[in-house]
Amino acid sequence: MSIRKRLIIIGGGIAGLTAASSARRQWPGAQIAVVEADPHLAYNKIALGAFAAGKSPRDRLRLLPPLSLERQRIETVANARVRELAAQERKIVLDDGRRLAYDTLVLATGARPIVPPIEGIDAPGVLPLWSMSDALLARERLKEARSVTVVGGGVLGVEMAAAFREAGRDVTIAEAQGELLPRLLDETAGALYTGALRAAGIELSLGDPVAAITRTLLGLEVRTAGGAVFASDMVLVTAGVRPQIELAQEAGLACRKGIVVNRFLRTSAPDILACGNCIELEGRLQPLWNPALEQGSVAGSNAFGDTLTYASAPPILHVKTPRTPLFVCGERPGEGAKTALEQRTKSTYRAAVLDDEKRVTYAVFVGDTARAQLLERAVISGAPMPAGPVASGDLEALLDALDDDTQDDRRAWSCRVCGYVHEGGAPPQVCPVCAVGPDQFLAA
Ligand SMILES: Cc1cc2nc3c(=O)[nH]c(=O)nc-3n(C[C@H](O)[C@H](O)[C@H](O)COP(=O)(O)OP(=O)(O)OC[C@H]3O[C@@H](n4cnc5c(N)ncnc54)[C@H](O)[C@@H]3O)c2cc1C
The missing domain is CATH 3.50.50.60 (FAD/NAD(P)-binding domain)
Structure with a gap:
């Protein structure tokens, strides 16, 4: 890219920051700025619960090493709400009246909590x-x-x-x-x-x-x-969240519940992409961390030319209730679902549901999530499961067989922040429980 094209990203959550880093890698010569309404930037939203309950200090919320954005030549404009998107002129207008021009815009405006219509919901406290x-x-x-x-x-x-x-x-x-x-x-x-x-x-x-x-x-x-x-x-x-689509809507971009995008994460307007909790793809909203991160990566990479597509992944949830950990992956099956492999004790329950092709479509672990990653990988890969354990209906045998497959590159990595243990040749890109990066994992 010979001319210095300008990319502006609205929203400094995980989707917006990932879009910025991904754009920097793909388009080294571009000017990149992230505009964020909140005074706080680059914190780990998933860890906010433990922080709010006084269980962890504020520095545990840090998402990026200090100076990481500066080193990537990503400008940040914090405490600055974008009040208008003038798509025809390729400009955004900030609350204080500043007008910023862009060549490409990425909307990563996230979602906001739903306020249910309950009398007194606005009371102090x-x-x-x-x-x-x-x-x-x-x-x-x-x-x-x-x-x-x-x-x-x-x-x-x-x-x-x-x-x-x-x-x-x-x-x-x-x-x-x-x-x-x-x-x-x-x-x-x-x-x-x-x-x-x-x-x-x-x-x-x-x-x-x-x-x-x-x-x-x-x-x-x-x-x-x-x-x-x-x-x-x-x-x-905590009554759910709703995509923040007002800027896009007022600028005339196609919106339904979310900002409508295609698989390149392009909106209906030229040179405007969108990613994270604000989007709707193929009629679906996914207000979760991993999709926001992956979409950010695709949107940033596609900023000045399409290089990647985003394919929806099954939802994965590691619910942080430490005394009774809960893991759920995939869509809960309807009535008459196919093979279910189950294992119960008084305080634990583990189950996997498979389709006709012996692919795991849903897995749930309550009380004991130790080997949940094996089924998480199986749901994501969509690979058929070994016939023997499936035919016997023995979940433990299925987990053993999946475990053997990963034996060669097996190593355990423990998250310094939340204690989550990951098995594999390398630490994960992001901790699925508290979302810190690979640098927070220690070989266990
Ligand atoms: C306590 C907690 C626990 C969670 N746990 C999990 C979990 O276990 N697993 C999971 O998958 N997900 C979890 N989530 C949800 C997950 O954190 C979100 O889905 C994800 O962080 C959304 O990222 P995002 O970048 O799309 O949006 P956001 O993080 O909401 O970022 C959007 C940003 O855009 C800014 N913005 C919006 N409009 C404007 C404007 N006009 N001008 C300037 N800036 C603007 C907002 O201020 C905001 O900072 C949790 C969330 C919370 C709060």
Whole structure:
């Protein structure tokens, strides 16, 4: 590339930062800038829960080594919200009126927490948890709080409840649906997991939506439609997230629930790509870390010419409830699913579901996630499983067979931040539990 083309990336989350690094590798001569509304940049969002609960120090949130962006010649403009995208003129307008010109723009604006229409949801002491600013506030409030109600029993809700419980607080999860994580867990996994959370001292209010939150002299009261009342010093709302699409929408880009992109991560407008939690690809949203990271890599690489395509990967979740770890990979099968290999004990459950071609399409491990990586790899690779263990219906034999296949390059790597153990010839690019990079792994 002879002329110095300008790439601007809006959003300094994992998608935007990965796009910047990937663009730098692919387009060494380009000018690259990341514009971020928040004052905080390059922190590990996945580790915010432990930080908010006071379980880990702030330096554990650092995503990149100091000066990493400067060394890559990536300019950062923090604390600067983009208020307008003038796509015809190839310019963006910041809140303070500055206008920045680009040749290519990458939208990596992420998602924002859904605020459910509950009376009193805006009362002081009712908080979301999605950004560093949210986590700093929650951490401060928690110092004074003895009881916490978490509204919403999704992955973030259960993780936060577990973290607050471990920090010694009385914790209630109030969830409108009758089960926890019903789209992820089969019946057995759901029952075991729910029982384990209760045994850890977390009160669960299921199937009874929160109707109102009231501030009283003593604190907050969370009232459900069924008439239950939970007195709380702090209320955390984790009711899901919604893609931030307003900039794109107002500029006339095709949007549905997310900003619509093709497999090159190009939007409907020339020279504008999008990646991360703000996008919709083939009708699907995936508000998760790994897809955001991989999409960032593709979008940055394609900034001035298409080099890569992005293919949706199955969802992978390592749910951070340390007393009862949970791993889920792939789509929960519907009724009448094919072969299921299961193994149960009183406190653990492991299952894999295979299709007609003997490919693993879904795996769930509750209470013991030690060999989950073997099935994670099997789901991602889409390779058929060895016939013997499948025919015998013996999950342990299947895991042994998968283990033998990786025996040659087997080595264990332990994450210094969260203790996750990875097996393989090299540490992973990113820790699937707390998302730090390979430099945080030690040979175990
Ligand atoms: C506590 C917690 C635990 C999590 N655990 C997991 C997990 O275990 N596994 C998993 O897969 N996922 C997990 N997630 C979700 C995961 O962190 C997100 O999916 C991922 O970080 C999203 O990255 P992103 O870059 O797409 O968006 P974001 O990180 O949201 O970044 C988007 C950025 O764009 C900025 N922005 C938006 N609009 C503008 C504008 N107009 N001008 C300037 N800047 C703008 C925002 O300020 C934001 O910083 C967790 C999230 C949290 C909060």
